[in-house]
Amino acid sequence: MTAYRVEIRVVPRKGILDPQGQAVAGALHALGFDAVTDVRVGRHIVLETRAADPEGAGRAAREMCERLLANPVTEDFEIEQVVPAAT
Amino acid sequence: MTAYRVEIRVVPRKGILDPQGQAVAGALHALGFDAVTDVRVGRHIVLETRAADPEGAGRAAREMCERLLANPVTEDFEIEQVVPAAT
Amino acid sequence: MSAPFAPAASGPVPRPGDPQITPALVAEHGLTPDEYDRLVAMLGRTPTFTELGVVSALWNEHCSYKHSRPVLRTLPTKAPWVLQGPGENAGVISVGDGLAVAFKIESHNHPSAVEPYQGAATGVGGILRDVFTMGARPIAMLDSLRFGALDSPRVRWLFGGVVKGIGDYGNCVGIPTVAGDVMFDPAYEGNPLVNAMCVGLLHEHELMRAVAQGVGNPILAVGARTGRDGIHGASFASEELSEASEAKRPRVQVGDPFTEKLLLEASLELIHSGHIVAIQDMGAAGLTSSSAEMAARGDVGVVIDTTKVPQRETGMTPYEILLSESQERMLVVAKKGEEHHVVRILEKWDLTAAVIGEVIAEPVYRVTEGERVVAEFPGTKLVTECPVYHPEARESDEIRALRERDVVTIAERAEESDPAWTLRELLSSPTIASKRWIYRQYDHMVRTNTVIGPGGDAAVVRLRGTDRALALKTDCNGRYVYLDPRTGGQAAVVEAARNVACAGGRPRAITNNLNFGSPKRPEVFFQFREAVAGMGEACSALETPVTGGNVSFYNESPISSVYPTPVVGMVGIVESLAHVTRATFRDDGDAIVLLGE
Amino acid sequence: MKFGIVTFPGSNCDYDAYHAVVDQLGETAEYLWHKDHDLRGSDVVILPGGFSYGDYLRAGAIARFSPIMQEVVAHADRGGAVLAICNGFQIACEAGLLPGALMRNANLKFVCEQRHLRVENVNTAFTAEYEEGQVIRIPVAHGEGRYVADDDALDRLDGEGRVVFRYCNAAGGTDATSNPNQSMRAIAGIVGDAGNVLGMMPHPERAVDALLGSADGLPLFESILARVGA
């Protein structure tokens, strides 16, 4: 068993109102960042987990997303990367 | 000016209490994912912004993080990637 | 149990890696040379680094009240209904039918100025713990806020963050925030005031005091694990400490209201279980002040082994463990042999409890790291020998001149001759305008006892099972206190009393939060002394003793110095629900009467 | 009739539900511990408001895995009545007892105040004692109450009369401020496809005593007594 770090993103599904993203976009405009046209805010989850290999860690993470970390009604998830944990 | 998509992650700084991560770790253990040793929950932000080049988009994003998107007292941020926006 | 806490073979010795005790290090710990000499005299030797940390925490203003104590002693604190006056985690008054009310106010001004959301949230957490450690179930929160003018974006950010922090914490724990007060003035721009008050209900016989007793009784750390959060304000960015300065910088405390809710339920269950003799919040200066204060109150010795404290991070030193201000933790003294019951109750609520020390006969306060003694103080002197100061007090000429100015000579603006304009101006000033934006974000109804919530005068909270209720309000007009501290101090008490009376309540007692500038400035100390005197006079006249409170000095910043703001948190009793009176016009045809002069 | 009120870690309206049932209705109630597998013979299960597991990750996401929830789902599958209020509604959605999800209020702020609701369907076990179209006052207190579902699900809910309460103004209509969280189709409360599970963001248990501002929640509990007890 090796320790892996798994990085996961969970983002609001397209088409679902994202008030947080809108609020951030508004605040950025107020600060003068006029070039910003869209903002979406989701979750970034960093897991440390032990597994036999990176594939195993990724598979487990996918299952965690399906069961708990993402809500299928409103969110999409993606396993961004699986890397050996820096200890 | 070209449209870029910038992906940013903002995560609780190491050593700062992350009650959300703790609660998620506890829930994952309860679901039988015993191999999980640590969970940290942050934000994943996707910006669409216009800029002269990718470097410019990245620079602007960094400044947005410093001024608004990340809380310097409790969070670290990272610009994950800058890519031309689809469409 | 006896083995790990055996009498120390030798006195404390410096730990490998501890920095040398130098005048600079002493100064960084906020001790004056005189105070350091006092410490050396008390010990009869040079302190260890850990001891220096302990003393700096206990002798700082926040824990020791070294500049304010003699003045506070002048306040009236007694009445037949006072069950617990100042000196405990919260004051307690009897409200009849065998019921009692515990209440206290506390400031989180400086943390909120740096990180408004967490600063305010952890302030709520701390005051909640002060109340439930008395054996009381929190039934209401109040908040008293002072901010700069709202046209500054930074002030709006601070204000929004503080309100959200208070709301999120109280809402999650499930305690209604039922009243408060807020004022906006440029005087508060650089240093907002964030005071939170909690009121709890208990049966008189359940009253619990934070007094360590019973030689051999185990001491437990309970609740959240200890991390490096908020290790005291004495700054450690200096180079001579070899470890990365990043790890040494005071770290902002993050509140976890979910853990607090579990800790609340577990603590009340513990107190009712009969397995414990004392419990105290690990608040400011964490383990150090909670253990030293409990020992001093009980006039007993204690020994604590820092390696037994449940830790969130690795490699923490005894110094760090003693001074950590990690939130949602309690120190408990259990009855000998019953500690497993304590652990079981905490586990039921998914929390940890670990035996970290015990009450001993030897009159010492001793801290070990495993076998090694890292700090040892004689008797309870650590708390009782704290220095006391009597600073100079002198009124500022400038303020006196301002007070003596004849207001009639101040020129009116032309528009002021139009009453409609004046009324609109007044009503649209944030200090007077509706506070709905704030209290809409607070759950003020949870626990279903809020008869009158925010939006009127005092809040009224029913005492379920009786026909009575509490009337609660915080108040203080800092501008009055600035212009005339004695009258202003009186006015703060009287304003709260008027609000309580208008809701149908008889004022019974107050807690106060004395927010002032630096006591080392004679004009500030004058304000402090006079305002307290005025407050005391009003409390005597109204028979509302002061059962506790908090002093917050040094509310100054390069931008501004706050108005002296002695906030009063008042508790009144409404004898019958039929007496509850609302501050609203009710029916067509009702007469409107103006009372008073 | 016996009500079982689930206490999750972080529940804080369990006490209010208990007192509404016991003091105001004169019925019996018992707290059910989240780690247990026993409904203790409850006829009606209440999933109360609060912040189970701190609402961390998503409101209700963690609580739905509590051991007691298996029994609650089984009870609902047998046709037993479940009243899911506020955090309970969020948990019920996460557990699949009800369709859709509850997201952060559109203005990103917690909101606590009395609101007007229109009773949309009186042919349910929870609303028989109201009148069709009646406007009632019930408080809300939530930060994540924006009801979201896809169009098909919404059409089904509407088509089957399963939207029980909608946010409205005092006159029963809609205006710019009548929807406190921007719920889709102003949905405040729905029933499951079998009609025996009600999920709602507003707090009927806080509206059973005129002394505290409203007694408009009482008919909801009386409906349960009349229909479930029958």
Ligand SMILES: Nc1ncnc2c1ncn2[C@@H]1O[C@H](COP(=O)(O)OP(=O)(O)O)[C@@H](O)[C@H]1O
């Ligand atoms: N920070 C606050 N938190 C909660 N309620 C508040 C706050 N500030 C004001 N309120 C409420 O708004 C109402 C008006 O408060 P205040 O302006 O102090 O009234 P007054 O000065 O007329 O007594 C009161 O019901 C009070 O409890």
